[in-house]
Amino acid sequence: MKITEELIDKLANLARLEFQGSEKAAIREDIERMVGFIEKLNEVNTEGVLPLTHIHAEPIPLREDRVVEEVSHEQALKNAPDHDSDYFRVPRVLDKDN
Amino acid sequence: MLDYRAVIGLEIHAQLLTKSKIFSKDSAAYGGEPNHYISPVSLGHPGTLPVVNQACVEHAVLTGLALGCEITRENLFARKNYFYADLPKGYQVSQDKTPVCTGGGIRIRKSDGSDKWVRIHRIHMEEDSGKSIHDQDPFHTLVDLNRAGVGLIEIVSEADIADAEEAMAYLGEIRKIVRYIGICDGNMEEGSLRCDANISVMKQDAKVWGTKVEVKNMNSISNVGRAINYEIARQIELLEKGEVIRQQTRTWDASKGATVSMRDKESAHDYRYFPEPDLPLLVITDTYIDRVRLKLPKLPHELYAEYTREMKLPEQDAVILTENRQFAEYFSALVSEGIGPKAAANWCLGSVRSWLNAQALSIEHYPLSPSALSKIIMLVEEGKVSNTIARDKLLPLVLESPNANPIEIAQQAGWILEVAGDALGELIASVLEKFPQKVEEFRSGKTGLLGFFVGQVMQASAGKYDPKVINQEVQKKLSDS
Numbered sequence: 001m002k003i004t005e006e007l008i009d010k011l012a013n014l015a016r017l018e019f020q021g022s023e024k025a026a027i028r029e030d031i032e033r034m035v036g037f038i039e040k041l042n043e044v045n046t047e048g049v050l051p052l053t054h055i056h057a058e059p060i061p062l063r064e065d066r067v068v069e070e071v072s073h074e075q076a077l078k079n080a081p082d083h084d085s086d087y088f089r090v091p092r093v094l095d096k097d098n
Numbered sequence: 099m100l101d102y103r104a105v106i107g108l109e110i111h112a113q114l115l116t117k118s119k120i121f122s123k124d125s126a127a128y129g130g131e132p133n134h135y136i137s138p139v140s141l142g143h144p145g146t147l148p149v150v151n152q153a154c155v156e157h158a159v160l161t162g163l164a165l166g167c168e169i170t171r172e173n174l175f176a177r178k179n180y181f182y183a184d185l186p187k188g189y190q191v192s193q194d195k196t197p198v199c200t201g202g203g204i205r206i207r208k209s210d211g212s213d214k215w216v217r218i219h220r221i222h223m224e225e226d227s228g229k230s231i232h233d234q235d236p237f238h239t240l241v242d243l244n245r246a247g248v249g250l251i252e253i254v255s256e257a258d259i260a261d262a263e264e265a266m267a268y269l270g271e272i273r274k275i276v277r278y279i280g281i282c283d284g285n286m287e288e289g290s291l292r293c294d295a296n297i298s299v300m301k302q303d304a305k306v307w308g309t310k311v312e313v314k315n316m317n318s319i320s321n322v323g324r325a326i327n328y329e330i331a332r333q334i335e336l337l338e339k340g341e342v343i344r345q346q347t348r349t350w351d352a353s354k355g356a357t358v359s360m361r362d363k364e365s366a367h368d369y370r371y372f373p374e375p376d377l378p379l380l381v382i383t384d385t386y387i388d389r390v391r392l393k394l395p396k397l398p399h400e401l402y403a404e405y406t407r408e409m410k411l412p413e414q415d416a417v418i419l420t421e422n423r424q425f426a427e428y429f430s431a432l433v434s435e436g437i438g439p440k441a442a443a444n445w446c447l448g449s450v451r452s453w454l455n456a457q458a459l460s461i462e463h464y465p466l467s468p469s470a471l472s473k474i475i476m477l478v479e480e481g482k483v484s485n486t487i488a489r490d491k492l493l494p495l496v497l498e499s500p501n502a503n504p505i506e507i508a509q510q511a512g513w514i515l516e517v518a519g520d521a522l523g524e525l526i527a528s529v530l531e532k533f534p535q536k537v538e539e540f541r542s543g544k545t546g547l548l549g550f551f552v553g554q555v556m557q558a559s560a561g562k563y564d565p566k567v568i569n570q571e572v573q574k575k576l577s578d579s
Contacts, residue, residue: 062151
């Protein structure tokens, strides 16, 4: 698969990363190698083989619906780059587009 | 409009009524102080791992059973990736390829009396995001993560809905069901029930659906109706002008009464779903489903059938009685106390409902238990107290002191009706003696005079007898001699 510059730009945008000049060429080569590896795997005939999503087959353990306070309000805010006494503070955003 | 028809599907997010969040132990309550219901998991701290709350799975399965869905046995969670400040991990844990429920549907009733089956496409489990506040600080967005990680189910309908009325009826039915089964409080103003609509229009005879537009942020059933009507009209107008409809996400602006573009398809998201590596397969067994099925209460349509077919109540009465599970249960309890269904329905839809409306309270707050109310109704049924006295005088007194014995109150107030006997016989005789002329006229065929005699006897007896009894006795007396 040809990794184009447009694709790099799209992926970078989705990952909120920025690549300048030679960085962009380097990441393009990296991604080409990664995609090449997957393409190699795709050559294997997997018809009738169920996808393996987890390496162990143990089913999920469930938790009782019980409230436990693990961290306090103050602890929660403490490590944030910016906050006031109530909220986390982030640069202003408007479009909630999810 | 006549040349066109609309194709509508709804996506309903229902916040699950659990104590703790779906993947962590912090409280899932609404309305806490900002950033107090949080945990390392819901804050998205590195190295933390999610553990599924069994109550969320149970709620999702219960919903699927109530809506007649197929329950998926092997469930995977998936990451839906996007960046937003109130989504601390940078992804939402959701379900992609294996929604917990598929198929099923619900019958809606339309205003013309007809009904329609609306199919469910799928129901999946996911976590809610936090809340962003944009209008408190001019330079920052403030983030509250109390809601981050609260369990949700998303109920996706098939595009079976044809207009605003059907959409509102469908949403109303879904809200009724989630409340009946107790998995969601259905409060659209507080956002515990949220609805998005996918709307497209096409010519009546067209084979291919039109381009769909998604409308968000309609926070009440009536806004869903308004937004759909607006959007259908907008799309038809564009088509009539020969313009194309752009695939868009639009937001409903209730103050403008219009939908406004949020983003075009070109800037649509690429969520890059992939299986959540931190959560292994969730297996739902037949035994588990059978156990959850036992928790299913009688559903509104089942109660409706019972009330109209077995109890022979009018349809309109049955609709109102089943609007709310607790109200229906109160009515059913009255009937179990031995009150006839029609009388029980009249009391519930009359005195009880008007008291609740006046106080703006729900039936859980009604001061009288079904058994206490049945004592009052019984007095009427047995002819001991007149219906009017019971409703207008006795009931208000008992409502004020719910522990009082209604019979004692009625006795003290002198509201107990005398039973027919010699005293009544003599009273009637004396009245008839006073009006020999009228008695003559009655006997020669002027039967309309019966009311006159009953009125005279009632007056003479100062309301001590049930009018029904007087009526019977007067008739008897007039035909006797």
